[in-house]
Amino acid sequence: MALVVQKFGGSSVADAESIKRVARRVVETRTAGNDVVVVVSAMGDTTDDLLDLAARVTDEPPARELDILLTAGERISMALLAMAINELGVKARSYTGQQAGLRTDTRYGRASIVGVVPERINRAVGDGQVAIVAGFQGVNELNDVTTLGRGGSDTTAVALAAALHADVCEIYTDVDGLFTADPRIVPSARQISRITYEETLELAAQGAKILHLRAVEYARRYGVPLHVRSSFSTKEGTWVTDTTVGDQEEEAMEAPIISGVAHDRSQGKITVVGVPDVPGIAARLFEIVAAADANIDMIVQNVSSQATGLTDISFTLPESDGPATLRAIEAAADDLQYAEVRYDDQIGKLSLIGAGMRSHPGVSAQLFGALSAAGINIEMISTSEIRISVVTRAEDLDVAVRAVHTAFDLDTEESEAVVYGGTGR
Amino acid sequence: MALVVQKFGGSSVADAESIKRVARRVVETRTAGNDVVVVVSAMGDTTDDLLDLAARVTDEPPARELDILLTAGERISMALLAMAINELGVKARSYTGQQAGLRTDTRYGRASIVGVVPERINRAVGDGQVAIVAGFQGVNELNDVTTLGRGGSDTTAVALAAALHADVCEIYTDVDGLFTADPRIVPSARQISRITYEETLELAAQGAKILHLRAVEYARRYGVPLHVRSSFSTKEGTWVTDTTVGDQEEEAMEAPIISGVAHDRSQGKITVVGVPDVPGIAARLFEIVAAADANIDMIVQNVSSQATGLTDISFTLPESDGPATLRAIEAAADDLQYAEVRYDDQIGKLSLIGAGMRSHPGVSAQLFGALSAAGINIEMISTSEIRISVVTRAEDLDVAVRAVHTAFDLDTEESEAVVYGGTGR
Numbered sequence: 001m002a003l004v005v006q007k008f009g010g011s012s013v014a015d016a017e018s019i020k021r022v023a024r025r026v027v028e029t030r031t032a033g034n035d036v037v038v039v040v041s042a043m044g045d046t047t048d049d050l051l052d053l054a055a056r057v058t059d060e061p062p063a064r065e066l067d068i069l070l071t072a073g074e075r076i077s078m079a080l081l082a083m084a085i086n087e088l089g090v091k092a093r094s095y096t097g098q099q100a101g102l103r104t105d106t107r108y109g110r111a112s113i114v115g116v117v118p119e120r121i122n123r124a125v126g127d128g129q130v131a132i133v134a135g136f137q138g139v140n141e142l143n144d145v146t147t148l149g150r151g152g153s154d155t156t157a158v159a160l161a162a163a164l165h166a167d168v169c170e171i172y173t174d175v176d177g178l179f180t181a182d183p184r185i186v187p188s189a190r191q192i193s194r195i196t197y198e199e200t201l202e203l204a205a206q207g208a209k210i211l212h213l214r215a216v217e218y219a220r221r222y223g224v225p226l227h228v229r230s231s232f233s234t235k236e237g238t239w240v241t242d243t244t245v246g247d248q249e250e251e252a253m254e255a256p257i258i259s260g261v262a263h264d265r266s267q268g269k270i271t272v273v274g275v276p277d278v279p280g281i282a283a284r285l286f287e288i289v290a291a292a293d294a295n296i297d298m299i300v301q302n303v304s305s306q307a308t309g310l311t312d313i314s315f316t317l318p319e320s321d322g323p324a325t326l327r328a329i330e331a332a333a334d335d336l337q338y339a340e341v342r343y344d345d346q347i348g349k350l351s352l353i354g355a356g357m358r359s360h361p362g363v364s365a366q367l368f369g370a371l372s373a374a375g376i377n378i379e380m381i382s383t384s385e386i387r388i389s390v391v392t393r394a395e396d397l398d399v400a401v402r403a404v405h406t407a408f409d410l411d412t413e414e415s416e417a418v419v420y421g422g423t424g425r
Numbered sequence: 426m427a428l429v430v431q432k433f434g435g436s437s438v439a440d441a442e443s444i445k446r447v448a449r450r451v452v453e454t455r456t457a458g459n460d461v462v463v464v465v466s467a468m469g470d471t472t473d474d475l476l477d478l479a480a481r482v483t484d485e486p487p488a489r490e491l492d493i494l495l496t497a498g499e500r501i502s503m504a505l506l507a508m509a510i511n512e513l514g515v516k517a518r519s520y521t522g523q524q525a526g527l528r529t530d531t532r533y534g535r536a537s538i539v540g541v542v543p544e545r546i547n548r549a550v551g552d553g554q555v556a557i558v559a560g561f562q563g564v565n566e567l568n569d570v571t572t573l574g575r576g577g578s579d580t581t582a583v584a585l586a587a588a589l590h591a592d593v594c595e596i597y598t599d600v601d602g603l604f605t606a607d608p609r610i611v612p613s614a615r616q617i618s619r620i621t622y623e624e625t626l627e628l629a630a631q632g633a634k635i636l637h638l639r640a641v642e643y644a645r646r647y648g649v650p651l652h653v654r655s656s657f658s659t660k661e662g663t664w665v666t667d668t669t670v671g672d673q674e675e676e677a678m679e680a681p682i683i684s685g686v687a688h689d690r691s692q693g694k695i696t697v698v699g700v701p702d703v704p705g706i707a708a709r710l711f712e713i714v715a716a717a718d719a720n721i722d723m724i725v726q727n728v729s730s731q732a733t734g735l736t737d738i739s740f741t742l743p744e745s746d747g748p749a750t751l752r753a754i755e756a757a758a759d760d761l762q763y764a765e766v767r768y769d770d771q772i773g774k775l776s777l778i779g780a781g782m783r784s785h786p787g788v789s790a791q792l793f794g795a796l797s798a799a800g801i802n803i804e805m806i807s808t809s810e811i812r813i814s815v816v817t818r819a820e821d822l823d824v825a826v827r828a829v830h831t832a833f834d835l836d837t838e839e840s841e842a843v844v845y846g847g848t849g850r
Contacts, residue, residue: 016481050501056441057505058512065511068519069504072497076475079494080482086490087483094493099568120568143524143545 002167003125004029007039007135007157011174012231013077014044023084025172025231026130030090035125037164039135039157040081042073063108067137067147071097074134074153082132092130095120098145100131101163102138102156110149111138113218116163125164133160151212158215162222169224172231173210177238178203180260180410185398188411192259194239196355199259200226202387206351207264216240257356257363258408263401264349265394267297268322269314269380272329274339277311285313285329285336292328294321298349298382298389310339314380316391319345347379348397351389352404364388370407376400427592428550429454432464432560432582437597437656438502439469448509450597450656451555455515460550462589464560464582465506467498488533492562492572496522499559499578507557517555520545523570525556526588527563527581535574536563538643541588550589558585576637583640587647594649597656598635602663603628605685605835610823613836617684619664621780624684625651627812631776632689641665682781682788683833688826689774690819692722693747694805695740697754699764702736710738710754710761717753719746723774723807723814735764739805741816744770772804773822776814777829789813795832801825 006026013019022040030036050069054061061069078094085092101117124131135153140146148155154171161169178200181189195203197220204213211228219226219240229237275281282301289296299315317325326343329336357363367388371378376399380391392400405411431451438444447465455461475494479486486494503519510517526542549556560578565571573580579596586594603625606614620628622645629638636653644651644665654662700706707726714721724740742750751768754761782788792813796803801824805816817825830836 016478019482053441053501053505054508057444057509060512061508062511062518065504065507065519068500068521069508072500072504075493075497075500076478079490079497080478082490083479083486083494084482086487087485093487094490096493096570145521 001033001035003035003037003164005037005039005157005161005164005166005169006172007153007170008041008081008172008231009153010041010044010047010077012172013040013081016080019043019077019080020084020087022172022231023081023088026081026085026092027088027090028234030130037121037125037131037133037160037166038081039133039153039160040074040077041135041153042070043077043080046073046076064144067108068145070147071134071137071145074136078132078134082130085130085132090130091128092132093124094132094134095124096134097137097156098139098143100133100160102133102159104138104140104146104148106140106142106144106146108144108146111140111146113138113148113155113159116159118160118163121160121164151214154212154215155218158218158222158224158226161224162218166224168227169219170227170229171211171215172229174230174232175210176230176233176235177228178208178210178240178260180258181401181405182208182263185263185401186261186405186411189405190410190412192238193236194241195259197240197242198386199353199355200240202351202353202384203260203262206262206349206353206387206389207266208260208262211240257360258352258354258410259356260353261401261405261408261410262351262353263397264351265397266319267316267347267349267391268319268343268345269316269347269391270322270326270329271312271314271342271344272336272338272340273312273342274308274310275313276337277309281336282313284332288328288332288336289315289317289325292321292325294318294325298380298391300380300382316347316349316380346394348392348394348400349389350392350397350400350404351387352408353387355386357388358385366407367404370403371400374399374403376403426458426460428460428462428589430462430464430582430586430589430591430594431597432578432595433466433506433597433656434578435466435469435472435502436599438465438467438506441505444468444502444505444509445512447597447656448506448513451506451510451517452513452515453659455555462546462550462556462558462585462591463506464558464578464585465499465502466560466578467495468502468505471498471501489569492533493570495572496559496562496570499561503557503559507555510555510557515555516553517557518549519557519559520549521559522562522581523564523568525558525585527558527584529563529565529571529573531565531567531569531571533569533571536565536571538563538573538580538584541584543585543588546585546589576639579637579640580643583643583647583649583651586649587643591649593652594644595652595654596636596640597654599655599657600635601655601658601660602653603633603635603665603685605683606826606830607633607688610688610826611686611830611836614830615835615837617663618661619666620684622665622667623811624778624780625665627776627778627809628685628687631687631774631778631812631814632691633685633687636665682785683777683779683835684781685778686826686830686833686835687776687778688822689776690822691744692741692772692774693744693768693770694772694816695742695747695751695754696767696769697738697761697763697765698767699733699735700738701762702734706761707738709757713753713757713761714740714742714750717746717750719743719750723805723816725805725807741772741774741805771819773817773819773825774814775817775822775825775829776812777833778812780811782813783810791832792829795828796825799824799828801828
């Protein structure tokens with residue numbers, strides 16, 4: 001008997017039929033002898049519909065009111081799910097973020113969880129109830145409703161799992177788990193059985209959409225085992241824990257060097273050409289960029305020319321931040337004394353991720369070799385301990401991902417069982 | 426400068442355009458120098474849509490979950506209205522029943538208010554904010570959300586007005602106020618300028634649909650002046666207070682004997698024929714009826730026949746309670762020893778209401794005379810201090826209402842100003 005936290009997203013509870021399907025899933029877990037706490041998102045398009053209503057009333061909704069508005073969505077889905085579970089003969093009750101003890105700061109629209117006091121959830125579980133909790137929302141010290149922003153429901157689930165000392169936090173989604181690459185681009189991509197928090201963070205940050213960065217960070221901090229799996233099948237998904245080592249010692253021997261290949265097409269690149277290579281200018285540039293609220297990802301500075309004393313600085317950032325950042329740099333032209341600034345939104349980023357590369361030299365060389373063999377030019381490079389990222393032309397990205405996936409033996413020709421071993425836990 | 430509580434129903438906030446219209450109305454009241462607290466219902470069909478969703482999930486939704494589900498509707502409308510008011514440059518914030526301090530008992534679906542602790546609302550008003558409060562909902566001692574049942578939003582408004590010592594509670598509706606009869610049946614019906622709580626209670630109980638009984642009872646208990654008025658015009662509506670006497674002494678002289686004629690077509694009549702006229706049988710009958718959860722209205726027992734020692738008992742009840750009550754009586758046939766039981770759903774009820782009839786004898790005679798002159802047969806009669814009700818054939822009801830309305834000089838040929846005086850307060 002375990003305590004299982006299950007999170008179902010908006011597409012899993014899109015309509016009455018879906019809610020009944022989720023209810024059956026929850027009841028299966030419960031009748032198998034587990035204690036179950038469920039976190040739900042708003043039904044399908046509810047949140048968009050509410051945003052649309054707000055837009056028809058005002059262009060600038062006050063953040064507090066927007067949060068109250070949007071949290072109605074989860075209240076609807078949680079009550080309906082509780083009803084559907086009761087209908088199947090299993091006791092269930094729904095709880096708002098406030099009732100579940102999800103306490104946040106006061107930053108409406110993107111609140112952080114400052115504490116979880118799940119007394120009522122503990123009591124419900126102790127009474128043999130399935131507790132359904134509204135995702136995405138909490139309450140602040142003013143007793144006002146807040147929303148957690150993007151990835152909020154995943155984060156609610158992980159935070160509750162941590163506070164309840166749950167054995168696992170299951171994140172249900174519409175795919176089977178995490179894959180070595182996006183199966184739409186690499187048809188031979190393989191489902192990952194086990195992966196570390198760190199690698200998952202890199203995957204998520206690099207454009208894998210399934211798990212939210214924030215929830216993974218929370219899970220890592222509190223050591224909550226995540227199980228990412230499909231709401232359409234009962235097969236094992238991907239386990240995210242602090243190690244890829246399973247229960248059997250021999251599996252450790254076969255832990256993979258590379259976990260997967262992520263890609264991201266949503267970034268743009270700004271290049272500031274002919275910047276005086278004197279101390280302080282780069283710092284000034286990035287102050288200006290930060291003031292424009294841009295989230296910078298990669299930065300490359302060329303070696304300066306001895307002859308001119310000038311250098312070029314390139315950095316990538318989300319395309320949505322591009323135009324405003326460009327304007328900010330252009331407005332500071334006198335200050336920065338550059339020759340020219342260019343914006344390029346036709347870039348793609350490929351990232352190779354694997355905790356194993358720490359102890360395996362030569363991964364970079366193998367990556368560059370694979371890209372070169374595929375005739376793909378590398379425009380920027382950045383690395384971390386468990387990741388290598390390169391920028392290519394956007395049009396080359398798919399070919400690049402496939403080439404790298406193959407070069408690192410990630411294709412499905414090999415049996416998963418041999419490479420990863422085990423079936424989770 | 427007054428403190429005004431304004432209540433807007435679902436049809437007043439049916440869509441984004443309506444919400445913007447209500448916002449303008451609220452802002453007018455605010456900029457005229459008043460403090461304003463607004464109570465809103467759910468938008469248009471929201472509640473029905475949510476009930477429909479629940480029905481697709483289960484036939485028997487747990488009451489607690491149904492309440493959480495339904496209260497989402499008011500949260501949506503209140504947040505949107507707060508946004509729309511802010512958009513007009515006036516500060517507004519929305520508050521759930523819980524946040525507004527609406528405390529109830531634990532009877533989900535039909536909770537009673539046990540206390541109002543409007544600290545946050547007082548603070549908001551003190552800060553110059555318009556406070557928007559979700560109608561129809563409160564929180565119980567378990568910190569669970571409850572709904573107040575039918576008339577819930579009116580009751581929320583009155584309860585808040587009482588707790589805040591508001592100068593007036595304005596109930597906005599889609600008609601101009603209360604009328605001496607339903608204008609669809611009596612085209613010459615006149616708007617009532619002033620009416621007492623007592624008379625309004627009789628009007629509401631007798632089928633006038635504009636104000637809910639419960640809210641009027643609450644207003645009477647706490648002496649909250651009600652102003653029932655149209656959300657489509659700024660003209661004075663109907664004032665409901667503890668007296669029809671206005672500010673001028675001479676107006677008292679002209680206080681009307683009769684306030685209006687109500688009608689009700691939603692009742693049925695059960696007649697139990699040939700009941701032994703011995704002590705205890707009638708009591709037993711009404712025990713059985715009470716156990717069937719029927720809300721009995723009028724009861725008539727014939728004088729028993731000396732020859733047979735048998736009597737007939739008739740009573741009226743809502744049509745919706747008819748079939749179940751009939752079955753309960755039939756099931757108790759051996760017990761009650763009656764000869765026959767009949768059900769008649771083709772009845773109509775007309776009620777003449779007026780605080781003035783207390784001191785004016787002859788009102789009954791005048792009523793019966795008017796009905797007789799119109800050729801209408803009276804099947805049952807019941808009276809209270811300020812009301813006389815009669816049962817007729819359903820098909821005669823419209824003619825009866827018009828005849829009585831005319832007989833008591835309620836038609837609009839007379840100027841309102843002469844009869845009622847004043848224009849409210």
